[in-house]
Amino acid sequence: MSGREFFTTRTVVQALAGFRPARRTTLEEVPLDDALHRVPAADVAAAAPLPGFAKSTVDGFAVRAADTYGASEGLPSYLDLVGAVRMGVPPSVAVRPGGAVAMPTGGVLPDGADAVVMVEHTAETMPGTIEVTRPVAPLDGVVRADEDVAAGAPLVPGGRPLRAPDLGLLAAAGVTTVIVRARPRVAIVSTGDEVVPPSTGQLRPGQVRDATASALAGLVRDAGGEPTIAGIVPDDAGALETTLRKALQDSDLVVVSAGSSVGTRDETAGAVAALGEIWCHGLSIKPGKPTLLAECRSDSGDGIPLIGLPGNPLSALVVFRVIGVPLVWRLAGCSVPPPEPSVPACLTRDLPSAAGRLDVVQVSVRDGAATPIFGPSALLSVLTRADGCIVVPEPATGLPAGSQVQVMLYR
Amino acid sequence: MSGREFFTTRTVVQALAGFRPARRTTLEEVPLDDALHRVPAADVAAAAPLPGFAKSTVDGFAVRAADTYGASEGLPSYLDLVGAVRMGVPPSVAVRPGGAVAMPTGGVLPDGADAVVMVEHTAETMPGTIEVTRPVAPLDGVVRADEDVAAGAPLVPGGRPLRAPDLGLLAAAGVTTVIVRARPRVAIVSTGDEVVPPSTGQLRPGQVRDATASALAGLVRDAGGEPTIAGIVPDDAGALETTLRKALQDSDLVVVSAGSSVGTRDETAGAVAALGEIWCHGLSIKPGKPTLLAECRSDSGDGIPLIGLPGNPLSALVVFRVIGVPLVWRLAGCSVPPPEPSVPACLTRDLPSAAGRLDVVQVSVRDGAATPIFGPSALLSVLTRADGCIVVPEPATGLPAGSQVQVMLYR
Structure with missing residues (x-):
């Protein structure tokens, strides 16, 4: 964050590249079931290799590949069927030269075998003997014990929100809790003498219910954050400063949907200037020009980013999508937000x-x-x-x- | 759903068009704050017009448009400034011919005025008088009382998951709870003698931790459903039928990740056939061919869709994305799933x-x-x-x- 620069208009490209607060949320451990879209703080490494044993990828017969070389429909290899592997248990037999063991998909490759022939390329014409009609190479039909993930290798990368398939690989590796960044706490402050809570039944002419806060809360949730609707402040710089100061104490980001008239915009800037450094006041975006970006200080000295949004709800949402959503992800340690449709x-x-x-x-x-x-x-x-x-x-x-x-x- | 058709292979296009269970989840009322991505059961109509009063869209002066006709920089219209509108309260003055009232953006248009001149096109050269340097037409700078939403008009459509901006419009209209379809309850049953829970510390050769259930649970959540991991059943048709029968009682959809070997696939089909009608057994998709689609009956006679997935986790997830995700949305009353990135x-x-x-x-x-x-x-x-x-x-x-x-x- 650079020094004090008041009333500076910036482009969106400048803001995305330059307004990059250092703050990150704290770490917490969550069960795998609650980890969807959460951001691991660091790579999660495999404690042991996966699958952990050499396994068959087909239904067929475990063999020594060399015993099948040259096999064809016309001149099959004949092998002694010496047993069968059952799912979930270690093999009770080994494969010696000239031997074969029946294999289910996913079964453990017996000692001595180095390949699995698909059942489609075999025939069991005599009890206890199979014909192999096509040769296999070593490792055909087999996944090696560490072919999926080697011990110590990353299962999922740090800094990227966990996707549904990631949860599968973590489960397979026996990872049942993940250390992730806490959800960014985003305080949403609304301002305006005309703004009343959505629960207001009958409006007086001139009053409007607060639309922006509810919509912003939805965008915050979509970005993995935890919104707090911090209430509506009248157009009064003192009251706004008090509310903002309070919001800064237990938030990772403060968002103010400012009044839309000229005077209230200046009031917001004044209140924010008393709490930290304004990085820009005015963004080259339409709609959304009267945007303010700042880094404020909590009482404990933490730097807390603040976004002052235009009062118009549509403009506020446009700016928050462009500037706020990447910032919420960033606070959670995610450098590249997940793709949007x-x-x-x-x-x-x-x-x-x-x-x-x-x-x-x-x-x-x-x-x-x-x-x-x-x-x-x-x-x-x-x-x-x-x-x-x-x-x-x-x-x-x-x-x-x-x-x-x-x-x-x-x- | 058509009649009994065993072991019928279908294309994905046929499955998406033809496997369309009638079941829908029950209705429930949720607070607006919890309504993101939930599916309203029907259009939500506005009880009153929005914004509810004619308002200014700019900072400027409320006027009678006719008083500005012909105004220019060289020959401005001179109007008497007779007052100012304050945000959030009804105007205390009206605009008579030749008069003007100062307006903030969002202020209530006073009686007698039919347009608002932007402040940029005015000058206040003498106290109590403004010069208008550009003509305005009636309704310039004004939003009519029902221009945003008319009374009774839909605020959001039924059957489409609520987006963040929708929450804003609902809040503006004073809608603080929404009647939505309950989250589809999706039971996830895993099968296989070799499959053990993710929490298993040390594996025996041949055992694999259940990867599919955790990943499927994530996909179900992404589709707005509520997953229940219903446990792991050994390769035994009787045990599977018992578990499925139980899962059918309190689920809107049952998903079985079947064993991957030939024999266990048949066991799944046998267990499912005892509980309802198999719609297809085999899907023309790669990976994912050994997919089974069925409509089963709960004890109370409800038709509950069931998807039998291949045992291979990657195949299972591919099929669930293609077939299962649209089905979860459909159970919640959403005919077109929201866009994916x-x-x-x-x-x-x-x-x-x-x-x-x-x-x-x-x-x-x-x-x-x-x-x-x-x-x-x-x-x-x-x-x-x-x-x-x-x-x-x-x-x-x-x-x-x-x-x-x-x-x-x-x-």
Whole structure:
């Protein structure tokens, strides 16, 4: 974090590269069943090799490969069937030259054998004898004892959220708890004399229920964070500073959805400046210009990132997706957020955009066509009519109708 | 569901179109804070219009548009500033001809006004008078009282999982609880004499810890379901039937990861046949052919879908992603599952595929190139090395290196 720079406008690219607070959440141990999408603090290593024994990958017969060389339909190799391996228990017989042992898929390769012939390439024409009609090479039909994972090798990498299949490999290795970063605690502070809680039944003209906090809480959860709705503060710098100071004590990130009028924006900046260093005040993004990024200090001296969002709910959500979501992942030790759904589509109309500014345009998507949803940004219903958004990058000056675009889909 | 058809192989397209159990989960009411990704049973309608009052979308001055017609920099309209609207409270003044009232963004439009001039197009050169330098049309700078959502109009559609922005619109409308479908309860039964719980410390040669159940539980959670790990059953048709019968009583879907050898596959089919109707036994998918789909009956006569998965963990997960995940969403009343992440990539090598069979190939993705991960399907580590998979559809006979493919990414 650099020094004090007030009222500095930055691009989104600058903010993503430069606003990188050092804070990480604490470590905690969670059961495997609760570890989905949690971020391991470090590589999780295998205590023992996997599968741990040489096993058959097919139903067939364990053999010495050399005994099958030259075998064909016309001139099969004849081998003595000396026993059968049962699932889950060590073999009771070994394979000597000229011998074979019946194998289930997943069975332990008996001593002396170095390959398994698929049952389809054999025939049992006489009791106690099998014909092998195709040669096998050593290790055909076999997984070696450490072929899946060697002892000490990483099962899953640190810093990447655990996916469902990862849980399978960890379970196979006997890992039943994982040390992960705690979920980032994100305090969501709403401001505005006009803003009332969603539970308010009857509104007075001029009042609006707090839409942003609930939607932000959803985005925080999607990013693996734990949201706390810290309440609504009137347009008063003193009250805001008090609420922010309190939120800083037990949060990893503080998000303020600021008042949307000019005066309240300045109040937010004033309150934040008293609590830490403003990194930028103004972001080259549309919608979302009146964004503020800061690093504040808790009473114990910890650096806590703070995002001041525009008052308009749509703008606030756009900025939080672009700047806040990667930050929540980062606080949990994840350097590359997991992929979001997207779909290629054909733009149905021209999209103007100013160079040097990132434009985020809400779109509906039908049959491969992306149609921008315009209208006053004050409309909340755009939020639910949009299937996703298109990002027009900073250098571009717009996209013509017919452009192939990638739509980031909401889920 | 059609009648008894044993040992019938179906294509994936047939299974997705034809295996459509009628069962839906029960309804429950959840607080808005817990409603993310839950599926509303029906459209949620607005009780009152939103925003509920005509409001300003800019900082500026409420006026009668007609008073600004013809205004320009050179010949501004002069209007009497008769008051100011404060956020969150009804206006205390009205706008008469020739008058103007100062407006914050989001303020209530006073009686008599029909537009708001942006502050940028005005000047206050004398106390009590403003100059308007650009004309406005009626409704410029204004959102009408029901422009966002009309009373009775849907806020969010039924049958689509709630996204973070949806929670915002519901909060704005004062909706603090939502009636949703209960999370589908998915019982996961593992079978195999060789399979032991993940908590088993030391393995005997031949034993494997249950990898599939933990990974399936993760996929079930990702699909909005509630997994129950129902334990490990030895390869014994009687024991399996008993466990399945029990699981059917309090589940919306039963998933069996069957033994991988020929004999145990038949045992699973036998146990399932005693509990309901087998819809298909064999699916034209690679990996995953030994898949079984059935509709069983609970003791109370409810039809409960059952998926018999291959014993190989990788195959089991591939089939569950393709067949099971849409089914879990469907049980919750969601006809179109939410989008999964995907990325376009260039295939680095030829992929052979048989026509009439859906091939699912695990790939790693680097810098826009998708590299297939081959090797024995018995390897669990493929699960964690893969960034996603490519689906080669049933009619295709393979893809040449250099093909543009869409990789379904794991998250």
